[in-house]
Amino acid sequence: MAGSERSDRLEVILSLPDHPLLHYITPLPQEEIQSTLEQLYSAFYIGFSQKERLKLAQEVYNWLIQPAEVDLAANNIQTLVFVLDGFLRNIPMASLYDGQQYLIEKYSIGLSQGLQLFPEGLESARLNVLMLGLTEARQGFTPLPGVGVEIEEIAKKIDSKTILLNEEFTQVAFQKKVEGKPFRVVHLATHGQFSSDPEETFLLTWDTRLQVKEFSELLQEQNRDPIELLILSACQTAAGDNRAGLGLAGLALRSGARSTLATLWSVDDLSTAEFMIDFYQVLTTKSETNLTKAEALRQAQIALIKNPQYNHPYFWAPFVLVGNWL
Structure with missing residues (x-):
C-alpha cells in the first residue's frame, strides 16, 4: 500500500x-494534510x-x-506493507484508529522502500545474535537502566x-566482532538519532558517535x-525533521540488513525492554509457529496495549519494521 501527498490531494495505491492495482484519492489541500499529520504526531x-x-x-x-476495507476483508489480508511519502513516514501506521480498534489490532504491519518481497524469512534455528548496549550515561546522553534488563x-x-x-561496546570491539563471524541478528540497545541529514544520523557507542x-x-x-x-532499541528520529524517516530508511538500506526494527521517537526505557523481550519470545x-517478523512485532505491540501501564500509543506505536517483513 503506497501513500503519497500531492498539492491538492492524498493518493493511495493498493496492491x-x-x-490489478487499486487507486483512490482524498481531495484535500496539502496544507490541511500536513497540519493534520503534524497534529497527530504531536498527539502521541x-x-x-x-x-x-x-x-x-x-x-x-x-x-x-x-476505502480499502472491503477489498482487504474480501482477500483475507493479514499483513499490510506501506510505502509512504512525505510526513506520512513519521506517522506510525499501527496507531491509526477505525473508531473501535487500532490498525495493529487487525493487521501485522511493515514498511518498505518498494513493493519487493524477499524470498526467505528469518529461521529461528539460525538465530545467532550480536547484542550491544549502553546502560550508563555517556557523552551527554542519559542512562538507560532498562537496557540491562532487556x-x-x-x-x-x-x-x-x-x-x-x-565499556566493552566500543567501535573497535564492535568491528572485531562483526569481522569475526556472521550474525543473523544485530541488536543495538543504545542512544541514536536519525535525520535526513547524514551528519545528524548516528549511533552512540561507549567511546564515540558512530x-x-x-x-x-x-x-x-x-x-x-x-x-x-538489525534492531535499533532506544533510538529516535530527529524531532521536527519532516524527512527524518529517510534517515532510518537510508540506514536500513545502506547497512545491507534485510530488515530493520527501530522506533520513530525515543520511548520509555522500561517499556521498550518489555517490548523487546516479548518480540524475541x-x-x-x-520455526514452530511459522510467524513472520511483522507478526512478532504485532504481538509485542499488542502485549503493551494490554498492559495498563503501557497501553498509551506513546509506548507501543513507534516501533516500525523496515524492509523484509517475513
Whole structure:
C-alpha cells in the first residue's frame, strides 16, 4: 500500500495478490494534510487529549485504509506493507484508529522502500545474535537502566549470542566482532538519532558517535552472510525533521540488513525492554509457529496495549519494521 501527498490531494495505491492495482484519492489541500499529520504526531505524547488523538488517528485512517476495507476483508489480508511519502513516514501506521480498534489490532504491519518481497524469512534455528548496549550515561546522553534488563532477559532466550555491554561496546570491539563471524541478528540497545541529514544520523557507542556512513561500512564487513534483522532499541528520529524517516530508511538500506526494527521517537526505557523481550519470545519460537517478523512485532505491540501501564500509543506505536517483513 503506497501513500503519497500531492498539492491538492492524498493518493493511495493498493496492491493485492493476483489483482490489478487499486487507486483512490482524498481531495484535500496539502496544507490541511500536513497540519493534520503534524497534529497527530504531536498527539502521541502523554498529556495530549485522548479524545482528540483518536479523532485525528481516525481521520488519517479514513484517508488511507477505510476505502480499502472491503477489498482487504474480501482477500483475507493479514499483513499490510506501506510505502509512504512525505510526513506520512513519521506517522506510525499501527496507531491509526477505525473508531473501535487500532490498525495493529487487525493487521501485522511493515514498511518498505518498494513493493519487493524477499524470498526467505528469518529461521529461528539460525538465530545467532550480536547484542550491544549502553546502560550508563555517556557523552551527554542519559542512562538507560532498562537496557540491562532487556539484554539479560533476551539472552536467556537465545542459545547463540555475543554480548558487548557498556565499556566493552566500543567501535573497535564492535568491528572485531562483526569481522569475526556472521550474525543473523544485530541488536543495538543504545542512544541514536536519525535525520535526513547524514551528519545528524548516528549511533552512540561507549567511546564515540558512530556516524551512519561508518556504521554502514562496518556492517558491510560482514559480507559472507547478510544480516537478517538489525534492531535499533532506544533510538529516535530527529524531532521536527519532516524527512527524518529517510534517515532510518537510508540506514536500513545502506547497512545491507534485510530488515530493520527501530522506533520513530525515543520511548520509555522500561517499556521498550518489555517490548523487546516479548518480540524475541515470538522470534525464538518462529520455526514452530511459522510467524513472520511483522507478526512478532504485532504481538509485542499488542502485549503493551494490554498492559495498563503501557497501553498509551506513546509506548507501543513507534516501533516500525523496515524492509523484509517475513
